[in-house]
Amino acid sequence: MKKWLMIAALAATPALAQDAELRAVGDFDDIEGEEVRSVALFEEMLKVIEHPRCLNCHPVNGGPTQGDDMTPHMPPVVRGDADFGAPGMFCTTCHGTQNVAFVTGDGSIPGHEPWALAPVSMGWQGLSGAEICAQLKDPERNGDRDLAELHEHMAEDGLVGWGWHPGDGRTPVPGTQEAFGEIVQAWIDTGAACPG
Template sequence: MNTFTKLAVASILWAGAVDAETVNGLRTADEFDTIDNEADRSVALFEEMFLVIESPRCMNCHPVNNTPLQGDDMQPHQPPVVRGDADFGAPGMRCSTCHGSENFTYTTGEGSIPGHEPWQLAPIEMGWVGLTAAEVCSQLKDPERNGDRTLAELHEHNAEDGLVGWGWEPGVGRTPAPGSQEVFGALTQAWIDTGAACPTG
């Protein structure tokens, strides 16, 4: 194999490794640069963000009622718990009763209890289960429902918040959200930069 062939093969392998590393089931923001119409590109970026939003790692803590879900199959939380005051659980059964500051792997190694400080449900105004991408997009942009966040603050939340980041470090027995928090944050910024357009329907 001559030097040129070796370089060509190395280049192909490198490109494949980068794709596998950066995508992980989620396209990066630059992959949408070929969409000329800015509004169409913005919608496409949000639809890619929605792949993260609709994953169990996000949906389980964004129920539309007062009961969190758990597992990749999004079953009602066991033991039964409720939202309670300030989304931290009911008195005597706070989220922190079982959920510590980090994931706790069972001694059998066959599962884990998720953990982060804080551990809580999203406000009910930010419930997502059963909603379409268009509905979630509208909700995220509405200060009356999104915790009075600006789009810049929404980007910061998606890109830097530790509880959001837990979705990619969920502990033994759970499938991580697609991509990475870095890719999700970059998609969020690109969506904002292109006008934060929402899908229809």
């Protein structure tokens, strides 16, 4: 692997909080001012959004990364048309409809139906929380979703939910998808403010 690529991947790797849990929505009730509360809720959302389970499939450039250390995907793959991989090497060449444990040791091949990269317009690796927030709220970049549809995607979509059930050898995102959905809804209800 090229040295600069490894350095870039490591520089983009967030610190993993192994024991991090999502705070309950009620934990934010004492925060004065709706906008300040909304920003605090979004920063709580970032515990999930900036976790390697999410960032690995939200690259800004090139193909996916993998693992908690977000190393370049092995075997090397490219995005291809419709974010499902290149002809002859679609994501589904290796990724099935569910996680598959290795038979020769620890670990697994992740799977879900469908398995795909996020669109280029939703690349998050290396972006600030403020940039990710603006991107999430922009229908031109978020798959033409309004805030209600964004909530539905984050709270109910199975591929998003995979982050809480990533298979052997991977650290799941903190909390539960249900708790995350509640935080997303509270963020929306308080004005969907972005960090400064």
